[in-house]
Amino acid sequence: MPTTNRQILLASRPVGEPKLSDFTIADAAMPVPSDGEVLLKMRYLSLDPYMRGRMSDAKSYAAPVPIGGVMEGGTVAEVVASNSDRFRPGDVVLSHSGWQSHAVAKAETLRKIDPSAGPISTAVGVMGMPGMTAYTGLLTIGQPKAGETVVVAAATGPVGSAVGQIAKIKGARAVGIAGGADKCKALIEEFGFDAAVDHRSPTFAADLAAACPKGIDVYFENVGGAVFDAVFPLLNFFARIPVCGLIAQYNMTELPPGPDRTSQIMRAVLTKRLNFRGFIVSDFADQSKAFFTDMSAWIREGKVKYREDIVDGLDKAPEAFIGLLKGANFGKLVVKVA
Amino acid sequence: MPTTNRQILLASRPVGEPKLSDFTIADAAMPVPSDGEVLLKMRYLSLDPYMRGRMSDAKSYAAPVPIGGVMEGGTVAEVVASNSDRFRPGDVVLSHSGWQSHAVAKAETLRKIDPSAGPISTAVGVMGMPGMTAYTGLLTIGQPKAGETVVVAAATGPVGSAVGQIAKIKGARAVGIAGGADKCKALIEEFGFDAAVDHRSPTFAADLAAACPKGIDVYFENVGGAVFDAVFPLLNFFARIPVCGLIAQYNMTELPPGPDRTSQIMRAVLTKRLNFRGFIVSDFADQSKAFFTDMSAWIREGKVKYREDIVDGLDKAPEAFIGLLKGANFGKLVVKVA
CATH class of the missing domain: 3.40.50.720 (NAD(P)-binding Rossmann-like Domain)
Structure with missing residues (x-):
């Protein structure tokens, strides 16, 4: 178990195309879960075009990431410690923990993923x-x-x-x-x-x-x-x-x-x-169940196929995201964090 | 009964604002109704902004008026001769006979108006x-x-x-x-x-x-x-x-x-x-009945009020229409034809 939490922070608001210097890679203290919370270890981070909007402070449907804040994003994570009845270590969950290796989350914000139903990364892709x-x-x-x-x-x-x-x-x-x-x-x-x-x-x-x-x-x-x-x-x-x-x-x-x-x-x-x-x-x-x-x-019947473009390592996320905005990815862009 | 039919024709396609010279006033032969048709005498002609579109040959949802054709428009008319069981002379109808004093129309294209229900001109206005x-x-x-x-x-x-x-x-x-x-x-x-x-x-x-x-x-x-x-x-x-x-x-x-x-x-x-x-x-x-x-x-309950701007005489239609495009009218612009 590492003792620090690897994070990618928004260093500055990009003007035009984001550059590597708009991001900072940092090691923060490992967070500690309180009552009703769990400690998560990220397995996959989803990279999506909407994140460009969160880097900007132009008025939109969601608040921007603050300068110095952890970049926002959907994640597939594994529970490594739990102060909640709802989850046990080893459970795989969908969370919105952002660009970091670990995070604490309230149990009620998480949805359990069944790893036997298919690749867990699809929870931020075709099934997400x-x-x-x-x-x-x-x-x-x-x-x-x-x-x-x-x-x-x-x-x-x-x-x-x-x-x-x-x-x-x-x-x-x-x-x-x-x-x-x-x-x-x-x-x-x-x-x-x-x-x-x-x-x-x-x-x-x-x-x-x-x-x-x-x-x-x-x-x-x-x-x-x-x-x-x-x-x-x-x-x-x-x-x-x-x-x-x-x-x-x-x-x-x-x-x-x-x-x-x-x-x-x-x-x-x-x-x-x-x-x-x-x-x-x-x-x-309200359509999530039907979806x-x-x-x-x-997917089971082979009527919908999907393709994933998996990038290895959290530190590669900024470069992969910059590429996404230029169409460099081929399929759903996901970062394999751990 | 006049022996000629007064008509306002499209003389040329306007470039920018329509001018009086884009219209021609002409007297045509009085049309004669065939079987199933009626002869109409126009009482009111509706002037509406959409008519500017019909003067142009840019692609739209309806065909343009041809050069030399009678300007198109909704009308409230009186039946003066009928070769149809459905209408008798004196009946008031809603028709789409355009900018002219008389017209022949197929009976099935007309809707009878009840003059006791309110001013007949409202059939091309608040009730139309x-x-x-x-x-x-x-x-x-x-x-x-x-x-x-x-x-x-x-x-x-x-x-x-x-x-x-x-x-x-x-x-x-x-x-x-x-x-x-x-x-x-x-x-x-x-x-x-x-x-x-x-x-x-x-x-x-x-x-x-x-x-x-x-x-x-x-x-x-x-x-x-x-x-x-x-x-x-x-x-x-x-x-x-x-x-x-x-x-x-x-x-x-x-x-x-x-x-x-x-x-x-x-x-x-x-x-x-x-x-x-x-x-x-x-x-x-399909919403016409509910409307x-x-x-x-x-209208009966006084919850909807309406105002009409009535111009006297068919020959005034071009000038009134040019004014409509500039906001010169005050209320529904209608030409009292006869």
């Missing part, structure tokens, strides 16, 4: 927040119907790959956007998308139009930027656009030059009766 | 398309709850005044935006809004913020432009924005200069979980 983001946003807002065209970007990522595969389960046509030939190949061969479009191609907008000959009925927005620009003219009448992320613009430091397209977007909303709706997964917390039931069945 | 636009968009998309703040512009117009009054019926706080002191006074004294804001004031944005101390939960969008810009920062988390019109930008000939605010709007959609949804009244045709029932009760 990203999978449920795909499930709730696509089904509640996107509402794909048989024969419709569903488009999603970052499509080999944990949200995008689930969106496409759930769209297929619902009888829709799934078109995935990803960066590079390898990811596009995986979309078709591994995840069963109907078409894959490489956003790095100089003919991207034309390629997307060709991949969507009947237009786009559902665009699951997790990227923004140039992908949105290519999607926008292809949106069909009554298209639904669940907005769950905008990774392409998280590092933006100022608005791009004009013209200002606001009026053009509003005109399309009106004349095509588009529905743009933002959400975060916790807005649909678990459906998603575990789909 | 504008009233139902307010009712369906506000209740289905806006979903105002007691204590929430509902904002609508063009608020003395037939859609806006109904939106505010229905919001009040549902227990919400109604804030109206209008141009000039007289209209703002009418919003409070005549239509019972809680607050009125003059969009012509140099302090408009600050005035709107002061009128919405708890932010905006529902913004019924029928204007766009500078009003949208003032509303946007005040939108609350989970705000709903039914988009039914954009009169401020219908005459726009090019996109305004930058910066391009697209990413800023998308960020607000995401972080505040906004819901923008475009609609036109015919999307909710008629509720709206006639509300």
Whole structure:
């Protein structure tokens, strides 16, 4: 048992792309659990695009990480000491303990994970927040119907790959956007998308139009930027656009030059009766049981496949996170902490 | 009985603001009804902002009026000759006969109006398309709850005044935006809004913020432009924005200069979980019975008041329509044709 707790702290608020110097690696004293608390040893740390928002103090749906604070994040952890009846040493739990090797947590904030049900890392992936983001946003807002065209970007990522595969389960046509030939190949061969479009191609907008000959009925927005620009003219009448992320613009430091397209977007909303709706997964917390039931069945039946990109060692988290914002990962990015 | 049919034709597609020279006044031969048709004499012609869209050939939800074609529009008409069992001379009907003194129509496209139920002109106003636009968009998309703040512009117009009054019926706080002191006074004294804001004031944005101390939960969008810009920062988390019109930008000939605010709007959609949804009244045709029932009760009970701005003579329609796009009317703009 180590005597110190390895932590990754927010050193400064990034301007544009985060740099390694925006993070500090530090060793803190090992925390001690009080009554009703447990001591956790992190097994996996989830890295997700939303964390870029927590590094910034712009107004958002959640408070920012303070300067000098431990970076926030979902974790899969093992109980190493317990002052609660609910958990025993050796139990594996889902926690939100952030970028550190150990943490103390109140027992009631933890959910037990059954290691016999599948790889425990999926509790922060396809069976966790990203999978449920795909499930709730696509089904509640996107509402794909048989024969419709569903488009999603970052499509080999944990949200995008689930969106496409759930769209297929619902009888829709799934078109995935990803960066590079390898990811596009995986979309078709591994995840069963109907078409894959490489956003790095100089003919991207034309390629997307060709991949969507009947237009786009559902665009699951997790990227923004140039992908949105290519999607926008292809949106069909009554298209639904669940907005769950905008990774392409998280590092933006100022608005791009004009013209200002606001009026053009509003005109399309009106004349095509588009529905743009933002959400975060916790807005649909009441769907968690349905999500678990459906998603575990789909994985068991081979209807939903997932891919993980596992980075070894907590100290690698800053570099891996910086890469995530550039699309360097291939599948759900997880740090194996211990 | 006249022997010719007075018509107002689209002479050219306007660039920017329509001009009188974009219309032609002509006398055509009196049409003759075939089997199953009736000959109509127009009593009232409705003038509405959407008609600006029909003058343009930009892609929209409806086909444009062809050059040389009769301008399109809703009408209240009297049957003067009938080749249908369904109507007799003297019957008053709602038709979509456009800017002309007479027209032939298939009996099945007409709806009989009961002149004893109220002024027949309201069939194209509070009891017609504008009233139902307010009712369906506000209740289905806006979903105002007691204590929430509902904002609508063009608020003395037939859609806006109904939106505010229905919001009040549902227990919400109604804030109206209008141009000039007289209209703002009418919003409070005549239509019972809680607050009125003059969009012509140099302090408009600050005035709107002061009128919405708890932010905006529902913004019924029928204007766009500078009003949208003032509303946007005040939108609350989970705000709903039914988009039914954009009169401020219908005459726009090019996109305004930058910066391009697209990413800023998308960020607000995401972080505040906004819901923008475009609609036109015919999307909710299945609500027409509920609308008629509720709206006639509300008018009878004095809960919904309406105001008409009646222009005398068909030849005045082009000038009145050009004024409508500038906010020159005060209440529902209707042309008394005969």
